Amino acid sequence: MTARLDGRALNRATLARQFLLSRADAPVLDAVARVGGLQAQEPQEPFVGLWSRVAGFDPGDVDRLLGQRLLVRLHLMRRTVHLVTADDAWRWRPRHHALLRQRILGTWRRELTGVDLDDLAGRAAALLADGRPRSLGDIGRALAVGAPGPAPRVLGEAVVAALVPTVQLPPRGTWRSAAGARYLPLSAWLGRPVPVEVDPAAADAAGADLVRRYLGAFGPAASADLRAWCGLAGLPQVVAALREELVSFRDVRGRELLDLPEAPRPDADIPAPVRFLPAFDNAVLGYHDRGRIIDDAHRGLSVAGKRLVLVNGRVGATWDAAAGGGVAVVPLRDFTAAERAEVAEEAERLAGFLARPPAGG
Helix, strand or coil: CCCECCHHHHHHHHHHHCCCCCCECCCHHHHHHHCCCEECCCCCHHHHHHHCCECCCCHHHHHHHHHCCCEEEEECHHHCEEEEEHHHHHHHHHHHHHHHHHHHHHHHHHHHCCCCHHHHHHHHHHHHCCCCCEEHHHHHHHHHCCCCCCCHHHHHHHHHHHHCCEEECCCCCCCCCCCCCEEEEHHHHHCCCCCCCCCHHHHHHHHHHHHHHHHHHHCCECHHHHHHHHCCCCCHHHHHHHHHHCEEEECCCCCEEEECCCCCCCCCCCCCCCEECCCCCHHHHCCCCCCCCCCHHHHHHHHCCCEEEEECCEEEEEEEECCCCCEEEEECCCCCHHHHHHHHHHHHHHHHHHCCCCCCC
């Protein structure tokens, strides 16, 4: 008989995989890989996500790893900017190419009607081959010259978000930086070829790697959760091929959940500390069914850019930086006296972290 896991058990499993049950004593590069990357369209948000996950986190480590090209920022899962390891960018970007192209067409279908996207991609690749960093606007304006059609912004976004694998260069995404995004081809930045699309012969292996990595960071989870995280279609066949190496559970609704056999599934009664999450954190967004971590009544907060506070493992408040320093917390439910004290203590620690100056500042 298949074992059942209630919401609390799934919650603790997620917290453990995402280093939110206890902070990881691990290098930042390893932590980013093990949580499946961090959503990063808001450039400063991953720093809070890592502060809540990594013991003794130093934001300068992210700056250093970006400069060393070991961490990269690029459009990836769900066409959102993610902070991932260079190795994962190299593995995962080809597997997402068709999705990225489909999503950009969905956004700009009317504007791109009649545009030969393969020709546009070829012209963009030739433009970027000189190795000069360019902004989205620079790329769009260069491609628009002598070619009546979509506005430069549409052309630029189509290129950097979909048609050509590109990376956002530092200082974008470094601590306390407000630098705009400039782009280079991912292959040039990594110093190794990055296929535009995954080779059909390697597609199953690439999909299997993605499934294992997702379950390691977010399991136990359903196939619908996997798709919600990455946005990719066609993975059920990969999951079916992996079944013999996975274990199966049922949730309280009867959905089948799959997992890696040796992945942590802590006791549901283990205490969960208060944790402050950044906007769009994947610990919440990484599922189709987010009930393990946020109540349905508050689900909209997870896609509205609200920063969330986990209290006893679940979203119990929102937070923001307060004017003049400090952290302002808005509860979503009544807290016990012990919960209020723990939230206040963690908020004070977070305020101290946010006040840290940039390197050399």
